[in-house]
Amino acid sequence: MTQTTAAAPAQRSVAILGSTGSIGTQAIDIVSRNPDRFRVTALSAGGGQPRLLAQQAVQCRAALVGLATGDQHAFARVLQEEARAAGRSSYRPDIVVGPDASEQVARCGADVVLNGITGSIGLRPTLAALDAGSTLALANKESLIVGGPIVTRAARPGQIVPVDSEHSAIAQSLRAGSEREVRRLVITASGGPFRGLPFEELKRVSPQQALAHPNFAMGKVITTNSATLVNKGLEVIEAHLLFDIPFDRIDVVVHPQQCIHSMVEFVDGAVVAQIGLPTMLVPIALGLGWPDRVPEAEAPIDWSKAADWRFEPLNDDAFPAVRLAREVGMAGSTYPAVYNAANEECVAAFHDGRITFTDIVGTVRSVVDDHAASDAELTVEQVLAAETWARAHAQEILDRR
Structure with a gap:
């Protein structure tokens, strides 16, 4: 042959x-x-x-x-x-x-x-x-x-x-079946440095503690977003837009080790996951080479070493950012832009000592609730105007605190 x-x-x-x-x-x-x-x-x-x-x-x-x-x-x-x-x-x-x-x-x-x-x-x-x-x-x-x-x-x-590791993992896992065979997407989250803490204790955490991500060294905004789980809320919206899956079929599960980057559940009950070290090398390499893989982009997991992987449900009461992101994602229009811009202002205020950790998402909620989006077809100019409004309105609310 x-x-x-x-x-x-x-x-x-x-x-x-x-x-x-x-x-x-x-x-x-x-x-x-x-x-x-x-x-x-x-x-x-x-x-x-x-x-x-x-x-x-x-x-x-x-x-x-x-x-x-x-x-x-x-x-x-x-x-x-x-x-x-x-x-x-x-x-x-x-x-x-x-x-x-x-x-x-x-x-x-x-x-x-x-x-x-x-x-x-x-x-x-x-x-x-x-x-x-x-x-x-x-x-x-x-x-x-x-x-x-x-x-x-x-x-x-x-x-x-x-190129986000979670969405790269979903894109890879989707290769295992057809579009009609997909039941739901499961996005994994590390849970950040405050995983397991109740809401009342989160009120007392410091900016330095919020920047102590358990697995990654990132910039101030992204690291804080990982601590509040705003980042995971943004990823839920991103998954909806990338893969055209309704929000009620996109779940978030806490996986502290971050070796399973995300999963796809199929209609027959099978779950296909993409597994790898908690780095960005494979998603970046796939982004450049898609659909072909790049040999030796990253070292594989060493299966000769014992390891435990844990999964926990997301505590929406302590970390309401994901729930709020679903709301703004379903509302569409300029609401996601308002959510994102208001959050950036609140993260800065938290690190300046103006508000507590839990005030970040609380203030974003207030800005979103006060927003009135246009019914017209979305334009770049509308997005930028909504962001400007959100930043100014967030500051007004912050000044009153």
Whole structure:
């Protein structure tokens, strides 16, 4: 019998938005280990770490580099210093600076655009990548959540590949059956640093305690969102939009070890889970290579070592963020944008010592309750206006506390 060998996947061009953040730096690591599979053609970042961005650009020989803030001439000098130090003095990329830099990079026509920006500021770059016809590897969940139907209408089938570990796990698990065979999605949550604490005790936790995530080192907002479970609420909305599953068929279960990244339950009672170490390397690699896997993206679990995995129900009374997210997700329109923007204001107020930990979601609830969304078809301008209103109204409520 003659055996045939499958052809190796063609090399893909990649643009990385938010390249100096955790997702971006890990993506560059994966690209550098797989030069036959990927090449970085464009990078963008906020501008807070210009030397790191310059080093990344020189390493990848990116043709286009964007900064949201900073001075173009100053960055060009830093870039040339790094190029000379690397022995690449002839390296001269195009440089764009300004609030639309990531949007310009997203439009560059790369095969894959990895959106690793944090926050709803990633909405326009997400739409730009989709409009350019690139595959969108989406780590910036907020752009999908606040954009909702704007983003889903702009995307062709299969154009968005989720990079959040939970949604990547669901996408992988869905391969085990047809769409009509899916009963429900099960999103796992670590439970954060306050898992098991009752609501009354949560009133006394400190900002430092909220930043002590049991498994990951992340930024202030994301880590606090993991402690309040706002992040998990956002993921429920994201799962609904990505997979077109009704909210009443999306569950959340607490799994402290975070080795099972999420699961799909099928109509025959079978549950298919994606299992791996609690890192982002596999989801990022799949985002770049989908539907093909990238060999050695991450080390597998060592099955020779004993381990216990635990599952617990979510305590909605102590952590009401997920319940509220379901409400705003079902309401649609600008409500998810209001939820997200109000939460960002409240997280900042918590870390400034203005409110308690439990006041975060309580204040978000008040802002959402006071919001009146338009019945008109959602636009980017409506989303941005709703966010502005939510931030201002949150501050009004916070000032009264």
